[in-house]
Amino acid sequence: MKTYLKCIFYSLGITLLFCTAAVGQNTKVIEVKTKSTSLVYAVDHNKRLVFQYYGKAVDAPDSFLRQQAYPKPDTNRDFSYEAYPTFGLGNVNEPALAVINADGSLNTELAFEGTETKSPQPGVSETVIHLNDRICKFNVELHFKAYWAEDVITQWAVITNNENQPVNLRRFASSFLPIKAETYYLTHFYGSWAGEMNVTEEKLENGIKVIESKKGVRTTQTENPSFILSVNTPALENAGDCYGGALAWSGNYRLAFQVDEWKRLNITTGINPFLSSWTLKVGERFTTPEMIYTFSSQGRGQVSRNLHDWGRKYGMVGGTKLHDIVLNSWEGAYFTFNENTLTGMMDDAAEMGIETFVLDDGWFGNKYPRNNDDAGLGDWQTNTQKLPDGLDYLIDYAHSKGLKFGLWIEPEMVNPESELAGKHPDWIVQSPGREKITWRNQLLLDLSNPKVQDFVYNVFDSLLTTHPGIEYIKWDANRHVEQAGSTWLPTSEQTHFWVDYTKGLYSVYERIRARYPDFVMQDCASGGGRLDYGALKYHNEFWTSDNTDPLSRIFIQYGTNLIYPPVGTASHVSTSPNHQTQRMAPLKFRFDVAMTGRLGMELQPKDIQGKDRDFAADAIRNYKQYVRPLITNGDLYRLKSPYDEGGWASQMYVSKEKASAVLFVFSLEPHLRGVFPTIKLNGLDTTKTYQIEEINPNGRSRFWGDGQTFKADYLMNAGLELYVGGQYESAVFILKETN
Secondary structure: OOEEEEOOOEEEOOEEEOOEEEEOEOOEEEEEEOOOEEEEEEEOOOOOEEEEEEEEOOOOHHHHHOOEOEOOOOOOOOEOOEOOOEOEOOEOOOOOEEEEOOOOOOOOOEEEEEEEEEEEEOOEEEEEEEEEEOOOOEEEEEEEEEEOOOOEEEEEEEEEEOOOOOEEEEEEEEEEEEEEOOOEEEEEEEOOOOOOOEEEEEEOOOEEEEEEOOOOOOOOOOEOOEEEEEEOOOOOOOOEOEEEEEEOOOOOEEEEEEEOOOOEEEEEEEEOOOOOOEEEOOOOEEEOOOEEEEEEOEOHHHHHHHHHHHHHHHHOOOOOOOOOOEEEOHHHHOOOOOHHHHHHHHHHHHHHOOOEEEEOOOOEOOOOOOOOOOEOOOOOOEOOOOOOOHHHHHHHHHHHOOOEEEEEEOOOEEOOEOHHHHHOHHHEOOOOOOOOOOEOOEEEEOOOOHHHHHHHHHHHHHHHHHOOOEEEEEEOOOOOOOOOOOOOOOHHHHHHHHHHHHHHHHHHHHHHHHHOOOOEEEEOEOOEOOOOHHHHOOOOEEEOOOOOOHHHHHHHHHHHOOOOOHHHEEEEEEOOOOOOOOOOOOHHHHHHHHOOOEEEEEOOHHHOOHHHHHHHHHHHHHHHHHHHHHHHHOEEEEEEOOOOOOOEEEEEEEOOOOOEEEEEEEEOOOOOOOOOOEEOOOOOOOOOEEEEEEEOOOOOOOOOOOOOEEEHHHHHHOOEEOOOOOOOOEEEEEEEEEO
8 A cells, every 4th residue: 555645845936846755564574582672673665674663672663663763754655764775766865885886887776686584693684685786786784783782783884796896885885874863862982092992972963973983003092983973962871772882893994973854863884985996897896894783771881791792702712711810021121121031021021920021022023123113123033232142042931931922023024124124115005106104113014915924924934843942922013004005916906905905904803713713812903092892802901001000091091991801901000100291100000900801910029019019919819709700701890980070080890600709999189188989889789788898908998797687778878988089099899799
């Protein structure tokens, strides 16, 4: 049955305009479902795939068969939001796909052809929707993976050219999501080196808000391809409808948020099309990166917990395994060390209970020794002047102390003053005839080139083959792309560089993980410059920031853990005054902050002596016994945001069975005498009773009820007043279920 809408008609002089838009029922409903959410599309009477709904799970998706498309004046088309909008033929908003066809036409119109569903593994289902252009032999597959227990849905597109000539892709988004509400509040992230993942929230108004990167490498240093969207109210921690999103891509990205003239928010995400037009050859397929979504009707806290559960199980390596406590040599030695320096650090590390020693930058280069960041990068042979007995001597020494041994590399980069740059100048990213611009005295290798991919893989593989005792690699990247250009790519495909570089990097990662599936590898790029789910998929942890100052880290890690799992958040105790901020902070405060993530150390341990040495050893034991299992597999509940007024921050981790928890409280600024925080706990089982015990007390208790038992409803509703008021005071409490 069809109904007809009489459109606007008017006369201008003797001209009469009259239009009629037919509106028909949907013919098919496609639902992508998780435990608590539904994503619904429909096929309308014109064979268009249109978006219907994403949110809390619906029990009757067939009701969408009766839902009619939205009529729109002044067109002979039904107005609806297509699942993957293309340029031309009715779409007036940001397109997900824009193509220059083989015949030169600019328009694409996709029609539904069919769908299929499969289950690649338990708890995961994949839906594929096939779309074809009505005129050209041009196909799009929309892929959706639903992770049932985690309430996460990922989406990507596969674009195929079946024409007899190449076509040119100008836009090729991973996903399009239109949301309808009264108001929209976007939480996103910004920063710089040593100040990553600052949090800001803004109300979206008409127009387009864009979060993007054009850096090519270190693309998350100043922005991040992730967000939380709250509708109808600013984001609340424990209430309200919130959407979380993150793009799994380590190259240039673009997230566009358009509030259109009908007050609907259109979210278009994917690879940044800036200077990245792609020539799709005959028969070629182009696959976009995954866009990760979750929805919560219980505020942004549940958004984070959904992403953490998904991330540690599917989005990183070894996310559910207990991780080692690491001592990294960088801030304790920098480039100036010898064998005795390093073995001395290992002695102290073993005594304190640390489990892995990592030798950072400065261990390589002979013709051009790596004594600073001016030379040697690319020449991955052991520096015989600094380390005359070689790496194996250090590895064996570490093992004799019960430590694992790790190493720093930066295989994507090269110093102009290096043997590699002299042998293979064509491997360097460059614009022929122009001066090569260095950052941190280094240039970038061209990972679009298969020979460079082989070289980078062999840096990793040769080290582990020659020195099989290495059990940890810190993979760094300390510059972004400048003067993009490839001597490998043909002149007609120079715009492929941005995508091909990232695909080349992933190709290397894939080869590494095929041979070393469980090997521990840290993701680093001047700190948090490569913090995205595209890179994290291949790593066990990420270096959150080069800034190890504990006060800074409270803010950096708060923003980071809105999206990314705390179990991957490398968080190290460093010296005081801090090398980045010169801020002085007590050792207890530094330890307590670092214990909220993947605890490690970044200092010269011999500088910690006497009572401080005893405290550090106790704190490490407490972390291993009580905290590490909860960081690994527990749920994060944020109790007080460092961004809120008051000058405190607090969070807790609760075990999945709610039998144990750890509570952290920090005073960020000085408070008047007698002014203390009252902390209301969250995530506990209201039918249970818990004993509370302070750990890392360092001489005095900060809770009047230390060692006593309390009902969960008291802890969550009345809360605890804690003696934490002076600047840089902190407290950590363990909660255990009692009979």
